[in-house]
Amino acid sequence: MRSLTPIPIMTIVAVVTVLALTSHVAVAVTVVTINLTNTGVNDYTLAPVNDTTILFYYAPVTFGVSPIIEGYYINVGNCQFTQAPAPQVVNAAEPELVRLLNGSLALMWLRVYGKYPNVSILIQESVLSNGQWGSPINITHNGVIAGYTSDGEYIYIVHEPEPSLSYSNTQVIVATMSGVTVKTFNIPYVIGIDAYNMTGVLLLANGSKALINFRNGTIKPANGIWITRNGEYFSYSSGSHTLTINGLRTTIPGNYTGAYPIPFNNGYIIVAWGSIVSAFKWVGGSLTPIANLTGVGNWEYLEVDGAVAGDTAVIAFLDTYRMRLYASIIPLNGECTPSGISGAVTTTVAPVTTTITTATVTVGNTTTVTRTVYVNTTVTVPVNKTVTATVVRYLTTTVRAPASGVPIVIVIVIVAIVAIVVFLVTRRHYAW
Numbered sequence: 001m002r003s004l005t006p007i008p009i010m011t012i013v014a015v016v017t018v019l020a021l022t023s024h025v026a027v028a029v030t031v032v033t034i035n036l037t038n039t040g041v042n043d044y045t046l047a048p049v050n051d052t053t054i055l056f057y058y059a060p061v062t063f064g065v066s067p068i069i070e071g072y073y074i075n076v077g078n079c080q081f082t083q084a085p086a087p088q089v090v091n092a093a094e095p096e097l098v099r100l101l102n103g104s105l106a107l108m109w110l111r112v113y114g115k116y117p118n119v120s121i122l123i124q125e126s127v128l129s130n131g132q133w134g135s136p137i138n139i140t141h142n143g144v145i146a147g148y149t150s151d152g153e154y155i156y157i158v159h160e161p162e163p164s165l166s167y168s169n170t171q172v173i174v175a176t177m178s179g180v181t182v183k184t185f186n187i188p189y190v191i192g193i194d195a196y197n198m199t200g201v202l203l204l205a206n207g208s209k210a211l212i213n214f215r216n217g218t219i220k221p222a223n224g225i226w227i228t229r230n231g232e233y234f235s236y237s238s239g240s241h242t243l244t245i246n247g248l249r250t251t252i253p254g255n256y257t258g259a260y261p262i263p264f265n266n267g268y269i270i271v272a273w274g275s276i277v278s279a280f281k282w283v284g285g286s287l288t289p290i291a292n293l294t295g296v297g298n299w300e301y302l303e304v305d306g307a308v309a310g311d312t313a314v315i316a317f318l319d320t321y322r323m324r325l326y327a328s329i330i331p332l333n334g335e336c337t338p339s340g341i342s343g344a345v346t347t348t349v350a351p352v353t354t355t356i357t358t359a360t361v362t363v364g365n366t367t368t369v370t371r372t373v374y375v376n377t378t379v380t381v382p383v384n385k386t387v388t389a390t391v392v393r394y395l396t397t398t399v400r401a402p403a404s405g406v407p408i409v410i411v412i413v414i415v416a417i418v419a420i421v422v423f424l425v426t427r428r429h430y431a432w
Contacts, residue, residue, distance in 0.1 A: 030335040031279075031291040032079065033328040034344045042325040044316050047097040047105065048309040052077045055084055056314065057095045057107070058325055066090040069109060072341070076312035079329060081340035087126040087133040098150045100177060104128060108155070110145055111136075119163050121145045123155065125177070139179040146170060147192045147203075151231070154182065156195035156214070158202075167191055167205050174198070174214050183214050196231035229305075230263050243270065250287050254278065257300050262315070264308035269330070271306065271315055273299045279315060279330055293317075293328045312336065 036042075037060055044058040057071035069092050071084040091112040098106050105128040113120045123139035139155060146167065147158040157173040160166075170190040174183040192203035198214040201222050209222035225235045234245045236259040241252045243259045245268065252259055256272035267283030269290075277299050279290040298321055306315040313330040329336045338344045 030337070031293065031328060031330050032336055032338050032344050033293050033326055034338065034341060035324060035326055036343075037325045041323050042318060043094050043303075044305070044318060044325055045095045045097045045107075046305060046307050046314060046316055047099060048307045049073070049105065051310045054307055054309050054312075054314045055097060055105070056316065056327065057084070057086065057097065059093055059095055059109070061093070067092055069095050069107075074314055074327075074329070076309050076314070076329070076331075076336075079336035079338045081338060085131070085133065087136055089124065089136060092124075094148075096148070096150060098152045100127070100152050106150075106152075106177065107133065108139070108148070108150065110148075111138075117163060119144070121163075123148055123157065125179075137179065139175060140173075146190070149193055149195055150177070151196045153177070154195075154198070155179075156193050156200055158190045158193050172200075172202065172212070183217075185212070185214075185217055187212075187219075194227045196227050196229075199227070199231075201225060201227055228261060228263060232261075232263065234261055236260075238274075250282055250285075252280065252287075253289070258302065258304075260304040262306040262308065262313065264313070269306060269308060269313045269315070271304050271317065273302045273304070273317070275299065277302070277317060277328075279313070279328070281332070290330060294326075308332075 036058060040060050040062040042058050042060050044056065046054055046056040049055050052075060054074045054076060055071060056074055057069055059067050059069050061067040068090055069086045071086055072081045073084045074081055087107060087109075089109065089111065092109045093112065094110040096108045098108065100106055106125055107128070108123055108125045111122050111124045113122065120142060121144045122141065123145055124136040125139050126133040126136045128134075140157065140159065142161070144160040144163045145157060146160055149156050153176075155175045155177060157175060159171045159173050160169060161171065162169065167189045169186075170188055172185045172187050172190060172193065173181055175181050187202065189205040190202050191205050194201045195214070200212045200214060202210045202212055202219075204210060209224065210219050211222040211225070212219050223235070224237075225233045228234055228245075232246050234243065236243045236252075238257045241254070241256065243250055243252055243261065245261055252270065252272050254272065254274070254276075256274040256278070258274070259270055259272040261268040261270050261282070265283075267281060270280040270282055270287075271293075272278050272280065275296050275298075277293040279293055281288045281290055293315065299319065301320045303318040303320060304315070305317075306313055308314075311331060311333045313332060315328040315330060316325070317328075318325050329338065
């Protein structure tokens with residue numbers, strides 16, 4: 001896969017010179033987007049179980065009800081949703097599925113004990129064996145967990161020894177999957193973490209990020225990067241619309257405020273969001289639009305993740321503005337009509353013709369570069385008549401000089417439920 005570099009600006013003694021004109025046609029697909037939750041604060045996790053099934057969990061939270069973990073098996077062959085078994089836990093939040101080194105699937109979550117201010121938030125874990133979840137074990141035993149993640153070999157934890165929720169005494173801990181502490185670093189004001197293979201990106205309370213090597217403890221500025229599920233570094237510039245993955249770059253056509261790459265086979269499914277949520281496929285240096293997953297709205301603040309099993313991608317995005325959780329099923333070949341779940345909107349994408357025109361205009365000493373993108377899609381009526389689909393005829397975007405950056409937004413949610421406090425902290429893929 002090669003880097004997509006911008007077309008160089010040429011010195012022109014002319015009024016308009018068209019530098020590039022490219023068109024390609026994508027195969028027609030049917031994209032299904034489902035609103036999984038209508039109320040409450042929710043979080044989610046998903047992972048491929050095998051080539052045909054994806055396991056998807058979410059933890060709905062409503063006032064007066066203790067939060068539990070629920071989920072679906074999504075058969076990507078026939079788009080059938082079936083209820084998935086879950087460990088029998090209460091007062092649970094922040095679930096995370098992870099594949100262990102031996103191939104088993106483990107589910108971790110935060111377990112809340114006590115009531116504020118005397119509250120403890122611990123990490124618990126259960127392993128799936130022969131279709132049944134094992135008895136939960138405690139990974140941590142005291143204090144408050146402000147964030148965690150795992151690569152299947154280690155668990156990377158942001159821990160506060162005392163339940164102050166002030167972050168002034170946070171520790172960053174590396175533990176084995178059974179809870180044995182390997183490394184401990186005293187780093188104050190850490191509120192979130194992404195990590196893979198003993199390297200991590202820390203989100204700090206002031207909105208900055210730091211890159212940490214857990215083997216030797218060295219820390220340096222992260223310069224806006226995150227780490228994907230399989231350990232690749234990426235960043236996205238909303239000003240230039242440039243997505244960078246391990247040094248490779250591509251420009252996402254459209255005025256998106258955030259983008260997240262989901263690795264699969266020899267490429268990526270890229271989810272981009274802003275006024276709409278869209279999916280692209282990036283393979284071999286070629287970027288192809290797949291579909292718009294939503295209609296026009298305020299989709300600026302999302303937490304996005306996804307997985308690809310077989311020829312189907314499952315994209316989950318949590319709208320942190322409205323606190324709604326959505327899932328989109330994207331067949332990379334063929335179609336998908338969901339069954340076993342309500343609230344689905346089927347988006348039929350006709351063969352998508354994308355035309356990108358880049359023009360440079362030089363008048364005197366001023367050079368202006370304009371890039372116009374035309375994307376044609378068609379949307380059918382919803383499967384569930386109570387859900388309204390938005391018809392998108394075309395999208396035209398002119399890329400201008402980079403605008404000022406989007407303000408950093410830190411979302412911290414504290415929900416009082418049945419005399420306990422559920423502390424949900426931001427992690428992974430918010431559009432900061």
